Amino acid sequence: MTDTPGSKSSNASNQMWGGRFAAGPDAIMEAINASIGFDKRMAAQDIAGSRAHAAMLGATGILEPSDVDAIREGLLTVLSEIEDGSFQFSTALEDIHMNVEARLKEIIGEPAGRLHTGRSRNDQVATDFKLWVRDQLDAAESGLVALIRALLDQAEAGADWVMPGFTHLQTAQPVTWGHHMMAYVEMFGRDLSRVRDARARMNTSPLGAAALAGTSFPIDRDMTAKALGFDAPAANSLDAVSDRDFALEFLSAASICAMHLSRFAEELVIWSSAQFRFVTLSDRFSTGSSIMPQKKNPDAAELIRAKVGRIFGANTALMMVMKGLPLTYSKDMQEDKEQVFDAADNLMLALAAMTGMVADMSANRDSLAAAAGSGFSTATDLADWLVRVLGLPFRDAHHITGTLVALAESKGCDLPDLTLDEMKSAHSGITAEVFDVLGVENSVNSRTSYGGTAPAQVRSQIARWKELVA
Numbered sequence: 001m002t003d004t005p006g007s008k009s010s011n012a013s014n015q016m017w018g019g020r021f022a023a024g025p026d027a028i029m030e031a032i033n034a035s036i037g038f039d040k041r042m043a044a045q046d047i048a049g050s051r052a053h054a055a056m057l058g059a060t061g062i063l064e065p066s067d068v069d070a071i072r073e074g075l076l077t078v079l080s081e082i083e084d085g086s087f088q089f090s091t092a093l094e095d096i097h098m099n100v101e102a103r104l105k106e107i108i109g110e111p112a113g114r115l116h117t118g119r120s121r122n123d124q125v126a127t128d129f130k131l132w133v134r135d136q137l138d139a140a141e142s143g144l145v146a147l148i149r150a151l152l153d154q155a156e157a158g159a160d161w162v163m164p165g166f167t168h169l170q171t172a173q174p175v176t177w178g179h180h181m182m183a184y185v186e187m188f189g190r191d192l193s194r195v196r197d198a199r200a201r202m203n204t205s206p207l208g209a210a211a212l213a214g215t216s217f218p219i220d221r222d223m224t225a226k227a228l229g230f231d232a233p234a235a236n237s238l239d240a241v242s243d244r245d246f247a248l249e250f251l252s253a254a255s256i257c258a259m260h261l262s263r264f265a266e267e268l269v270i271w272s273s274a275q276f277r278f279v280t281l282s283d284r285f286s287t288g289s290s291i292m293p294q295k296k297n298p299d300a301a302e303l304i305r306a307k308v309g310r311i312f313g314a315n316t317a318l319m320m321v322m323k324g325l326p327l328t329y330s331k332d333m334q335e336d337k338e339q340v341f342d343a344a345d346n347l348m349l350a351l352a353a354m355t356g357m358v359a360d361m362s363a364n365r366d367s368l369a370a371a372a373g374s375g376f377s378t379a380t381d382l383a384d385w386l387v388r389v390l391g392l393p394f395r396d397a398h399h400i401t402g403t404l405v406a407l408a409e410s411k412g413c414d415l416p417d418l419t420l421d422e423m424k425s426a427h428s429g430i431t432a433e434v435f436d437v438l439g440v441e442n443s444v445n446s447r448t449s450y451g452g453t454a455p456a457q458v459r460s461q462i463a464r465w466k467e468l469v470a
C-alpha cells in the first residue's frame, strides 16, 4: 500500500451512501473495509440472487416491467464481463455487491438504482454466501461418492486377502484387506451423511429479510426462494441476516472428513514404506528425490495428512468470529468468507487426490499375507480354541496362550511352528487339531459375526454400499 494514514483514497464520497458523507474514506479504512479481493468469487451467486430479486420485483408490481427487463439484460452483460475477465473490479466499491450494482448503472443507467428496492446487502450477502456454500456441499458429496467407489473397488479386489489388523500399531489379529478398506467406507459414508444433513438444514433463503427487519414492500419471498433452489424463505429476518451456521456446519463436516483423510493418508505413508511394503503407490501420485535416486515419496498422502490443520483452523476461526456477535449483522461477519473458501478448495483437492491415489494404488498381497501371520496374530484364536474345545475359562486360556507366545518368542518362531509336545507343555489337553486355528486364513474365515472380518461378511457390506452409492 502506497497511501499513508490520513490520506484520502478518493475525494468523492461513496456513490451508494454518499448522502450523509462529506468525504471519502481514508486509504487505510478502504483497505480494511474492502472484501472485493476475495468475495469476487461469489459473483455468479450475486448475479443469480439479483436476477431472482428483480424478477420478483416485477412480478409483484413493485417495479415496472421495462425496468426489470433492463436490469435482467444488464446483469447478464455484467456476468459475461466477469466470466470473460474484462470486468474492472474496484476496491473503492468495497465488495462484489456494490461492484456489480455500479457496473449495472454504467450499462443501463437509472433502472439500476431500483434493483436494491426491498433488500439490503445484509440479506444479499447471506444469500450469496449460502448459495456458494451449498455448491461446496454438493461438490463434497460428489467427491465423497467418488472416493467411496474407489475404496469399494479395492475392497472387492481383496475381500479375502489377509493382512494384520493393528491396535496401538502392534499386530493384533489377522483381518482382510477388504475389511480394512471398508472401515474407511464407513468413515467417509458418515461424512457423506453429514454433508447431506447440512445441506438439507441450510437450504432456506435469507433474501427479503432486507437489512434485518423485513421490508414494507409487498415482496414475494417464496418466489425468490424457489427461483434460487431454496426449500423455503428463512422464517425470521433477524436470524436470516445474522446466521452463519451453514458455513460452520460445512466447516465442521469438512474438518471431520479431513481428519478421516488424514488418518488414511498416514496409513498410506506407513504402508508404502520399505519396512511395510503393504501398498505400492502409483508414479502418478508420488514424487522422487533430487538427491536420492531410489526414493519414491508419498507426497500427496503427506499433504492430505496436513490439510486437516488448515480446515479445522478455518472452523475455529469462524467460531471465534461469530461467538460474541450481538444480533444481527456486524461487519465482523465479512471475515467469514476467506476461511471457508480456503477450506473448501483444500477439501476438494484432498478428496480428489485421495480418490486418485486409492484408484491407482496396488496392494501387495504377498507382503500383506506374510505380515498377517507374524507377531503371533492368531494368539486369540488359540485362546478361543482352549475355551471352545477344552472348556477352559477364558482367563486361564489367555494365560496358557501367553506362555506359548513367550516360548515361541524365545525360540524365534511363530505359534504354528511350535511342536505338539511344546504345546502340551503348556496344557496337556492340547491336541494336533489346535494347529487348524493357528492359520491366518482360518482365523479370518472364523470371524463371521456381523461386521466381522470374514470375507463373507465383508462381501455383504460391499454389496450394501454399492447400492447406496449406485
Ligand code: ARG
Binding pocket: 035, 039, 094, 095, 121, 122, 125, 329, 331, 333, 334
Ligand atoms: N461485504 C459485506 C460482507 O461481506 C457485505 C455486507 C455489508 N453490509 C453492511 N451492512 N455493511 O459482509
